[in-house]
Amino acid sequence: MTAISTTPPSISMDSLVERLKQHLPDARLVTDPLRRLAYGTDASFYRLVPSLVVRPQTEQELRFVVEACREGHWPMTFRAAGTSLSGQAITDGVLIQLGRGWRGAEVLDNGARIDLQPAVIGARANELLAPFDRKIGPDPASIASCMIGGIAANNASGMCCGTAQNTYMTLDSIRVVLLDGAVLDTADTASVEAFRKSHAVLLDGLERLAAGVRTDVELAKRIRHKYRLKNTTGYALNSLLDYRDGVDILAHLMIGSEGTLGCITRITYHTVPEPPRRAAAMIFFPDLGSACRATIALKGTGVAAVELMDRAGLRAVERQPGMPEHLRDLPSGATALLVDVREQDGDTLAARIDDVNQALEGIMTLEPVTFTEDPVSYALYWKVRKGLFPAVGAVRDLGTTVIIEDVAFPIERLEEGVAALTAAFKRHGYDDALLFGHALEGNLHFVFPQGFERAGEKERYQALMADVAQLVAVEFGGSLKAEHGTGRNMAPFVELEWGKEAYDLMWQIKALFDADHLLNPEVMLTRNPTLHLENLKPLPEADAIVDRCIECGFCEAVCPSRELTLTPRQRIVLARERARLANLEQPTDADRERSEAFGRTALYDIDTSCAADGMCGTRCPVGINTGELVLAMREERHVGKQQLARRIGRHFSGVTRVARSGLRGASVARAVIGDRLMATASQGLHRVSNKRIPQWIPSIPAAAPIRVLSSVAQVGEGRDPVVYFPSCATRVFGADKRDSSARAVMEVVLALLDKAGYDVIIPEMPGHLCCGMPFSSKGMVNEATHKARELNRELLAASHNGRVPILFDTSPCSQQVEQHLDARLKIQEPVAFAHDYLLPRLDIAPVESKVAVHVTCSSHRKGLTEAFIALARACAKDVVVPEDISCCGFAGDKGLRVPELTASSLQDLAGQVVGCEFGVSNSRTCEMGMTEHSGLTYHSILELLDRASQPRGANS
Incomplete structure (x- = not known):
């Protein structure tokens, strides 16, 4: 064991596992060596492999796990999303993951507060608050992925958060589990009173430490100075000055404690306003110094954010798609400030922009200052800023990692601090370091690639960190960790930053909560001066x-x-x-x-x-796209099956006929023996065949009526032509037999196109054609390419060499073919075509039904999410979009061959669509999976459009 503890574990891991099995199922006690490695990896450049991964789903289970580990003297680490950058979410002890079961969220007081469990993703909290024009205060760049547990445990902030809106400052109440299994809920009077009696020693100890700090003038002054800045180095010693009551001190000490004092199981935030009007300007200065002076001038103007980007950072992103062309022409020392202004109305926004312009008078800029409210330009500016960190990751040498550190200088010393930092990089040979960050708070990130394999590299990194720590913490009185948390990376430098007296105070706090150092040991505090150089992640x-x-x-x-x-x-x-x-x-x-x-x-x-x-x-x-790696592995593994794939591809029409015959046979069997026996028999065959035989599920529909394609008439003067290509999925799978009003997708598409005034052209040999996805998804790339070329040939003929648009009725197929077909072909995805071309040609009367919407992964990838939802809302008065379900997991035939994948992905769906009458999507197989796990019948969104529409002028 590398984690410090006063004594080694008193029981073996096998014994601990056996005890935990008393209350947790085997599936949530992970002992497999590969999964332990995988689950134990976080975003930092450190690696420890947990001895056990435990996934409790209730607070009762969590308390049992904590008590068992404590009694067995096993160190433990609490983990949410694992996006931490400083090594605070890894362990070689017991890793306790809080995921499923910890996603509760409740908006309170019309958005003034929000109650959250630790596995709620930060962006999800803001989605819930958006209708109230509110948000949570912390806004880390990883907010779309990181979870509330980590945001609170690291006291994460972000671009607009500053020091006034972080978790510490916006905390309303908190619920925690301590090392002895005790629960304190500061929102519950009974819980607080019971805790005062049961934990009087702990609370008295905290109050005694607070009293000592208040009488120590120099220490109190130092603490106030440190929290004038962004600061997450060490424990929140400001709680000892801000509060006198032990419960209040405890609650605020938990914020930023990185799981070393206990586990946060619920937190209630005071929310902050989210103004609806926004404007931004990308302002270019001739050098870093002038940009820093401009930042100081902007400090009192009320701007929402000022993001600094040095020339090296801008150079790293200047050639990426979508970047402004003029970035390439900037002089070598140029520095940019992204200035963001947010207000409730246009007049106030304009006044705020005037304040910015006045503040910058007399400071040289390379271009005139121009603010924009245009959403595209606004998004582009932030894309430049947010692309800096990953840009280094994309171009680094193989075998190296990307190190990102964040420091904070007193704002009045920002210019000289930046100059000193830049000089340190050059002194140690880090000429490729990028400098950017939240300049308004003096908070700067520096990013550089770092290898540790070559001789001397570890020593070079150590020398840099020692130099940076000295100049930031000692010479400038700044923070070594402004918002990323102390972790393992900065733990050896906490005493240097805070001084011995404050550092000893932190150890006393740790001893009050965890005298044996079982909670996330070696994180935050350590006696090991080289901890930051150990357990480095191999890449x-x-x-x-x-x-x-x-x-x-x-x-x-x-x-x-x-x-x-x-x-x-x-x-x-x-x-x-x-x-x-x-x-x-x-x-x-x-x-x-x-x-x-x-x-x-x-x-x-x-x-x-x-x-x-x-x-x-x-x-x-x-x-x-990690799926590409998996597909490459499948191609390598299936190299011996290419001949079989070729035979299937050459006789594809016959294969789909056989599939339809199988569906008709299944329908007969289902009518005879019923769903239950049918499912039982199918599961048995699926199991004994080692999953080679697909598993039947009740949502499998009837066979598609392929004959409808032969009934298409090409008539109509003045009607626009469109080529319609029905996917193999819609040529095989028809309507759900349990919904008498449902129709096959092909029938719906033909009816809609006729209603909208289109003449339909069907390619030759439609039953034989395929986009190639069924083959490429199994790694049979050669046949996938052959089928795509076949389809290309026939679509060129049908569309008169691309003069006529081509409608695909299934979204994944339209995406699959884009990289293979002739550039002249105008491929239309079903949602985009319906939204852009069908809606304007039809009279819409939205249906009264409450409709659930599933946006397929291919539509997400094509940027059609908003168009999909807008189309649904045009056709139905009440639309529900379930949260946290981006891909249904059906993935072609995975839903039949690996049904547990779809079941896992959609396990929360049914509870989110209660009250809906039916659902819509744009992939026939996805609709089957959604039907199976929702209690609803899912149709093509084109069927919803057909139900809600009439030909233009039909009712006039």
């Missing part, structure tokens, strides 16, 4: 598709297998581990154990359970 070359991954975890929130097996980040971790193990000359016992596990369980975890939907790429800051 071997694994595959060009994923080698740029910085393991930030932003991808995890949208992965359908995140609670079943692995997330994209975790799949990459294991791909890297396989590469590392392959090159070892002297493996350890742990290495050999993981090597054996790769042959035993990795195929299912890494490949079989991956939907390969590409949603991870939409969240990845460097654009990695």
Whole structure:
């Protein structure tokens, strides 16, 4: 064990596991060596492999786990999203993950407060508050991925948060579980009174420390100075000055304590206003000094944010898609400030912009200052800013990591502090370091690639950190950690920053809560001066598709297998581990154990359970689609099946006929023996065939009426032509038999196109054509390419070489073909076509029904989410979009071959669509999965449009 503790564990891990099985199922006690490695990885550049991963789902279970670990003397670490950057979410003891079961959220007092459990994603909290024009105060850049537990435990802030709106300052109440299993809920009077009696020693100790601080003039002065700045180094000693009551002190000490004092199980925030009017300006200065002077001038103007970006940072993003062309022409010393202004109305916004212009008078800029409210330009400015950190990750050398540190200078010394920091980078050979950050608070991030494998690199990094710590903390009286938390990376420097007296005070606080150092040991406080140089994460070359991954975890929130097996980040971790193990000359016992596990369980975890939907790429800051890695693995594994794929592709029309015959047969059997026996028999066959035989589910529809395609008439003077290509899924799967009003997608599309005044052209051999996705998704790339070329040929003919638009009725197919078809072809995705072309040609009378909407992963990836929801809202008066369900996990036939993937992805769906009459999507297979797990029948969104529409002028 590398984690410090006064004594080693008193019971074995096997004994601990057996005890935990008394209250938790085996599935939530993770002992598999590969999953422990994968689950134990966070966004930092450190790695420890937990001895056990536990996933409690209730507070009662959590208390039992904590008590069992305490009694067995096993160190434990609490974990939410694992997006922490400083090594505070890893352990080689017991990792306690708070995920499912910890996502409760309730808006209070018309948005003035919000009550949240630790696994709620920060952006989700803001979505709930948006109707009230409110938000939570903290706004970290990772807010779309990080969770409330981590936001509070790190006292994370962000770009607009400053020091006034972080969790410490906006805390209303908190509920915590301590090391002895005790629960304190500061919102519950009875809980507080009971705690005062049971934990009088703890509360008296805190009050005694607070009294001592108040009488120590120099220490009190130092504490006040430190929290004038952004500061997350060490414990929140300001609580000892801000509060006298032990309960209040305890509540605020928990904020920023990084799980070293207890576990936060609920927190209630006072929310802050979210003004609806916004404007931003990207202002360019000739050098860093003038940008710093401008920042100081802007401090009193009431701007929402001032983000500094040095020339190296701008150079890192200047050639990325969508970046302004003039970034490339800036002089070598140029520095940008992104100034953001937010107000309730236009007049106040204009006045605030005038304040900014007046403040900047006399300070040289390279271009005139121009603010914009245009949403596209506004988003582009922030894209530049947010792209700086990942830009380094994308271009770093293989085998290196990306280190990001955040420091804070007193704002009045920002210019000289930046100059000193820049000089330190050059002094130690870090010429490629980027400097950017929240300049309005004196909070700057510096980012650079760092390798530790070559001789001398660890020493160079150590020298840099020692130099930076001295100049920031001692010479400038700043903060070594402004918002990322102390973690392991800065723990050896806490005493340097705070001084011995304050540091000893922190150890006394730790002893009051956790005398044996069982809660996240070595985080925040350490006696090990080289801790920040130990347990460094290996990053071997694994595959060009994923080698740029910085393991930030932003991808995890949208992965359908995140609670079943692995997330994209975790799949990459294991791909890297396989590469590392392959090159070892002297493996350890742990290495050999993981090597054996790769042959035993990795195929299912890494490949079989991956939907390969590409949603991870939409969240990845460097654009990695981990599904591409999985597809490449499938291609390699299925190299011997290419001939079979070729036979299927050459006889595709016959294959789809057989599939329709199978559906008709299944319908007969279902009518005879009923759903229950049908499902039982199917599950048995699926199991004994080792999942080779697909599992029947009740939502499997009737066979599609392919004959409708032959009845299309091409007539009508003045009617616009459109080519309609029905996907193989809609040619096989018809309407849900349990809904008598439902029709097959092909019937709906033809009716809609006729109603909107289109003449329909069907390509030749429609039954034989395919976009290639059924083959590419299984790694049979050659046949997928062949089918795409076939389709390309026929669509060129049908569309008169691209002169006629081509409508696909299934979103995933339209995305699949874009990279393969002739550029002249005008491919239309069903939602985009319906929103842009059908709506204007139809009279709409929205249906009275309450409708659930599922935006498929392909529509998300094509940027059609808003258009999808807008189309649904045009056609129905009440629309519900379930939260946290980005991909249904059906993934072609995964819902039949790996049904547990869809079940896991959609496990929370039914509770979110209560009261809806039906659902809509734009993929026939996705609709089957959603139907199976919602209690509703899902249709194509085109069917909703058909129900709500009439030909233009029909009722006039």
